[in-house]
């Protein structure tokens with residue numbers, strides 16, 4: 001058997017970093033060798049995650065390159081602005097990086113700066129970053145030095161629209177993506193807006209005038225289409241812990257079989273399930289899994305409606321990052337990711 005791959009996780013006390021720990025500490029082909037956090041530096045991993053008792057014996061380090069350079073590959077599960085400062089040194093030291101943040105997702109450093117309000121610190125790495133949404137494109141992931149794992153909204157929207165745009169079954173104009181996320185989508189924040197008292201029994205739209213995921217969705221959809229896609233994207237915060245649904249509205253072109261196009265596109269995809277006619281997916285059906293479920297309806301009005309559900313922390317973040325990581329280390333994409341949703 002090969003030696004385990006040594007990995008590090010920067011941002012291991014966050015929700016996405018916690019899911020990376022859960023997925024990777026259970027694997028015999030992976031050694032979680034370094035985890036970093038400011039607030040937990042010096043603490044044992046089980047002080048923060050008691051559930052990892054018996055799975056991982058490791059202490060948190062402060063976020064610095066010292067422990068990370070011992071790793072073969074480093075995951076960044078940090079807010080935007082961290083990986084672009086730390087990853088270049090690791091990459092130059094020959095390490096590989098999977099970044100779950102937005103730092104390397106956009107191709108254009110000026111577009112990135114305009115949405116994130118600061119100059120990009122490593123624009124020279126943008127052309128080398130491989131976008132890590134395998135069902136969109138696997139090109140370059142296996143040998144990538146730097147993978148930019150997509151955002152959760154982007155994943156939900158792109159999975160639902162890709163086959164229809166590629167087969168010319170929907171108009172590129174007037175597409176609407178109405179998306180809902182649970183509160184863990186905002187991370188482990190102390191902002192009261194995401195606390196129980198304000199999320200429970202309530203729902204609200206945010207980023208209506210322009211959400212940071214919009215340029216990333218646009219970039220991905222435009223890669224599927226001869227001319228730019230005209231998209232309205234409105235995210236909503238809904239009272240659940242995890243889970244995401246995108247309801248996608250588009251105008252149909254011709255009378256081609258929309259469901260057949262989706263089924264054909266995803267028939268060999270381990271994580272994507274197009275439900276039979278008359279069925280709608282629920283976020284509970286994908287909870288704690290790397291799966292995406294799609295419902296599809298064609299209406300008399302000529303509209304096509306696709307509903308996509310994912311777990312924002314798995315197919316929307318850590319699961320997708322591990323899916324890419326599996327390809328990078330040459331094991332099956334599904335390794336450590338096959339799971340049935342917990343219920344109820």
Ligand SMILES: NC(=O)c1ccc[n+]([C@@H]2O[C@H](COP(=O)([O-])OP(=O)(O)OC[C@H]3O[C@@H](n4cnc5c(N)ncnc54)[C@H](OP(=O)(O)O)[C@@H]3O)[C@@H](O)[C@H]2O)c1
Nearest residue numbers: 011013014015016037038039063077078101185187188317
């Ligand atoms: N949550 C989701 O559904 C989701 C989905 C897709 C992508 N993402 C992306 O994944 C990343 C992590 O999201 P999250 O929800 O897990 O966030 P989170 O719960 O807020 O966790 C952030 C982590 O980053 C660490 N951190 C914060 N500032 C840092 C700095 N300057 N240097 C080093 N580490 C720092 C924090 O550690 P300490 O404070 O302990 O030091 C914490 O471990 C974000 O970029 C997010 O956009 C999240």
